[in-house]
Amino acid sequence: METIRDLIPPPHIQGIKHFVDYALVDEILRSKNFRQGSHQESQPFFGDSLLTIDHDVHFERRRLQAPLFRKEALEYYEHKELLPLIDKALEECKENRDETGIVRTDLCALVRTMLARISAVTTGIDDVDTPERTDAFRTYIEQLGTGATVEWSTEDHSEVISRILKIREGFVQEFYGPSVERRKKLIEQFRNGDLSEDELPRDLLTLMYLHWNEEWDEELPLREATLYLVASSQTTTHAVPHMMIHLHEWFEEHPEDFEKRFDRDFLKQAGHEAIRLHLPSPALLRIALEDVTLSNGTTIKKDERVACLFTPANRDKTVFGDNARSFNPYRETPNVKPWGFAFGGGEHTCIGRTLVTGLSARTDNDEGTDGTLVNIAAALYKAGIEIDPLDLPTYTELSHHDAYGRFPILLTNL
Amino acid sequence: MASKVFNLRIDREICQGTGYCVRISPELFELEDSLHAKVLNDAPPAEFEEKILEAATLCPTRAITY
Ligand code: HEM
Ligand code: SF4
Numbered sequence: 001m002e003t004i005r006d007l008i009p010p011p012h013i014q015g016i017k018h019f020v021d022y023a024l025v026d027e028i029l030r031s032k033n034f035r036q037g038s039h040q041e042s043q044p045f046f047g048d049s050l051l052t053i054d055h056d057v058h059f060e061r062r063r064l065q066a067p068l069f070r071k072e073a074l075e076y077y078e079h080k081e082l083l084p085l086i087d088k089a090l091e092e093c094k095e096n097r098d099e100t101g102i103v104r105t106d107l108c109a110l111v112r113t114m115l116a117r118i119s120a121v122t123t124g125i126d127d128v129d130t131p132e133r134t135d136a137f138r139t140y141i142e143q144l145g146t147g148a149t150v151e152w153s154t155e156d157h158s159e160v161i162s163r164i165l166k167i168r169e170g171f172v173q174e175f176y177g178p179s180v181e182r183r184k185k186l187i188e189q190f191r192n193g194d195l196s197e198d199e200l201p202r203d204l205l206t207l208m209y210l211h212w213n214e215e216w217d218e219e220l221p222l223r224e225a226t227l228y229l230v231a232s233s234q235t236t237t238h239a240v241p242h243m244m245i246h247l248h249e250w251f252e253e254h255p256e257d258f259e260k261r262f263d264r265d266f267l268k269q270a271g272h273e274a275i276r277l278h279l280p281s282p283a284l285l286r287i288a289l290e291d292v293t294l295s296n297g298t299t300i301k302k303d304e305r306v307a308c309l310f311t312p313a314n315r316d317k318t319v320f321g322d323n324a325r326s327f328n329p330y331r332e333t334p335n336v337k338p339w340g341f342a343f344g345g346g347e348h349t350c351i352g353r354t355l356v357t358g359l360s361a362r363t364d365n366d367e368g369t370d371g372t373l374v375n376i377a378a379a380l381y382k383a384g385i386e387i388d389p390l391d392l393p394t395y396t397e398l399s400h401h402d403a404y405g406r407f408p409i410l411l412t413n414l
Numbered sequence: 415m416a417s418k419v420f421n422l423r424i425d426r427e428i429c430q431g432t433g434y435c436v437r438i439s440p441e442l443f444e445l446e447d448s449l450h451a452k453v454l455n456d457a458p459p460a461e462f463e464e465k466i467l468e469a470a471t472l473c474p475t476r477a478i479t480y
Contacts, residue, residue, distance in 0.1 A: 030431055030449060059437055066472040335427060337475070347432050349474035364476035365425055 001392055003245050004277055004325060007311035010400040012152040013283050017298070017306045022316035022340070024294060025308040029284065029345030033292045036348060037285030037305045041151040044161055045144060045168075048220055049227040051348065058347060064211055065204065065351060068122065071368060073202055074354055078369045081121045086379045089114045092131060093383075094414060103414045104388070107380075107407035111240045112138055112233070114376060119232040122355065123225050124203030126179045138233075140171040145230045152400075168222075176222060183209055204228050232352050235280040236372055238403040239356075241393065243274035243373060244380065245404075246327040248387050261381040264370050268360065270329040271373035272338035275356075276314050277327060278402045283307040284344055311402070314340035337363055384413025418463060420480045422456045429477040435469040443469065 009018065019025050028034060035054040039046045046052050050061050067073065092113075093105045113131070116138040120128040128137045147164030150157050183206045189195040190210075200206050208221045247270050251258045260266040285307055292300045300306055315324045319336055331338070339357070343350035350356075354364065358371030370378075387393070388408040396405030422442065424435070429450045435443040436451060442462060446452045458466070470478040 032448070059434060062434070063438075063468070063472055066468070070471050337428065346430055347474075349430060349432075351474070353474075354476070359476070363428060365479040366476060 001245075003242075003249060004327070005395075005402065007282060007309060007402070009307075009309065010152070010282050013285075013307040013309075017300065017304070018283075018309050019306060020309045020312035020316075022313045022319045022336075024296060024298075025284075025310060025313040025341060026345060027294055028286055028306065028308055029341070029348075031292070031346070033289050034286035034306075035289055037287040039148060039151070041157060042148045042161075044165055045147040045150075045223060045226050047223055048217075049223045050351065051227055051231070054347070062347075062351065065207065068202065068204060068207065069351065069354055071359065071366060074359065074369045076202060077118075077122065077355065078358070078371075078375065082118055082372060082375055085117045085121070086114055086376055089117070090379060090383055090411070090414060093411060097414075103383075103411040105409060105411065107241050107244060107385075107393075107409045108237070108404055110409075111237050111376065115233040115237045115372075116141060118236075118372065119229050120175075122203055122232060122352070123228040124179055124183060124201060124205030125175050125225070125229070126182060128175070137175055140167065140175065141229045141233055143167045144171065144226050145234055148226065148230050172222065176225065180205060180209070180221070228352075231350075232355070234401075236356055238280060238401060239271070239275050239278065239373060240376055241404040241407045242278040242402075243271050243377060244385065244409075245387070245393060245407075246270065246274055246277075247329075247377070250327065250329065262378060264374055264378065266329060267374045267377050268358065268370065269331070269338065270327075271357065271371070271377070273327050273329055273331060274373075275339045275342040276320070277325075279311050279314065279342060280401070282311070282400050283309050284341070308341070310341040310344075314342065380409075380411075382413065383411040386410045386412055418460050420456070420458055420462070420466060422453050422458060422466060422480045423478070424451055424453055425477045425479070426450055428475040429473075430475050432474060434472045434474070435478060438469040438472060439465040442466070 019028060036052055039052050050058065053061060089110060093103050093110065096105050097103050113134050116134050117128050120137065128134050143164055147161065150160045153160050183201065186195060186200055187210055190197060190200055205221055205225060208224060285305055287305050288300045288302055290302050317324045320331065320333060343353040356371050356373060358369040358374060359366045386409065388410055391408040393404045393407040396403045431445065431449040431451060433445050433451065436445055442454055442458055442465065443451050444454050466480045470480060
């Protein structure tokens with residue numbers, strides 16, 4: 001099975017300058033002479049959210065949100081929220097047990113369920129609990145994701161926007177509104193001295209209402225929450241199947257490593273390789289704030305939009321070695337982060353990265369958590385995951401994403 | 415009570431040069447070039463504890479140790 005494909009630039013980035021070398025992508029992402037270039041048309045969904053603002057306001061917003069990613073907060077999410085949610089989703093799979101005692105399910109759907117619930121916790125959306133509510137919530141996130149990427153849609157853009165805005169009303173009524181109301185009440189109790197700060201939920205919405213800024217419009221928390229939900233769930237949902245298929249192939253070729261399937265350091269490196277090779281979108285876009293000449297002499301005009309193709313950059317042989325295009329959990333990348341640009345770079349570097357990779361001494365000067373990828377993979381191995389040899393995974397045909405759409409698995413030890 | 419002793423450092427290899435740390439505390443950090451920040455005082459007094467913690471958490475690559 002072909003598990004590593006070349007990126008074919010989708011229509012929406014044709015006609016603008018492309019950068020594929022690691023060094024140039026690095027230079028652009030770090031440069032203060034560019035601003036965010038994605039989500040220009042999707043203002044109703046992502047407008048003024050962390051991803052779409054730059055420089056001073058961006059810094060202040062990031063500073064406000066940073067406590068969500070303190071070491072103690074990361075430890076809390078991992079132990080008190082993530083691990084029970086992984087177990088719960090696996091427990092629900094038991095309903096699909098066949099007469100031979102084996103559980104059959106789809107990895108994409110399973111991980112989507114896990115991630116919908118985990119992203120609800122970090123964002124601050126309550127009651128994403130039963131399979132039915134989780135399904136409804138997940139569908140809302142997917143629709144909001146469509147709205148957030150409307151500029152790449154092949155449909156009429158204004159029609160997409162009004163359709164998804166209508167759908168968002170349902171999301172607000174069923175999930176967002178009640179969650180915000182509850183948080184506002186808790187914050188009131190805290191202000192009256194009836195609750196301590198420790199008793200408040202640790203999530204984005206609580207943080208925003210607790211530190212309300214008079215310059216924000218009423219709907220900003222909704223758009224920020226949309227960003228968190230879309231940015232955290234789809235990305236990780238796509239990453240896990242890639243990680244599992246690469247590990248499956250690796251163990252076939254290196255049977256002596258099979259015992260490492262519970263070795264958390266090994267799984268960490270496997271996760272890094274999977275996200276290095278498979279990026280969450282085709283390109284990171286930036287707009288020049290002034291005329292810029294890059295170190296290789298390329299000139300970019302003020303207001304010109306450029307595309308950093310981080311798939312080829314993350315397979316750059318000069319950085320990751322001659323076998324850069326292949327999966328190798330023993331790869332050593334002494335001078336760069338092992339995931340390359342998987343989490344972007346510069347000011348807009350993914351704020352949720354440590355939730356995904358955990359903290360490690362090598363890249364974070366700290367340790368203490370393993371992150372979603374390792375914890376999900378370890379739980380799947382414990383449940384006896386096997387790829388169905390008669391029904392191999394297939395890629396999604398619904399988008400330009402490098403992602404699986406179907407991934408039948410057996411859980412032989414659940 | 416003995417005050418906390420810091421050993422403030424930035425790992426150059428993983429610093430992205432965002433300048434976030436400099437904005438939090440220009441007394442402790444400085445942008446060396448557009449790509450890296452450096453520490454100005456590696457053993458700051460205890461009153462800087464909050465700022466150090468904030469900079470370390472905010473740093474997108476967690477390049478700051480103390
Ligand atoms: C495998 C998982 C993930 C991948 C590959 C990933 C990737 C990325 C990338 C590439 C960017 C930068 C976009 C740009 O520069 O235009 C980004 C930004 C962001 N990500 Fe993630 N992400 C992941 C998980 C998460 C999680 C779990 C969260 C939850 C908090 C999250 C929240 C965000 C936010 C809020 C931003 C905007 C940051 C800013 O603009 O300052 N991501 N992510
Ligand atoms: S905040 Fe971190 S990445 Fe940014 S300049 Fe300071 S040390 Fe470097």
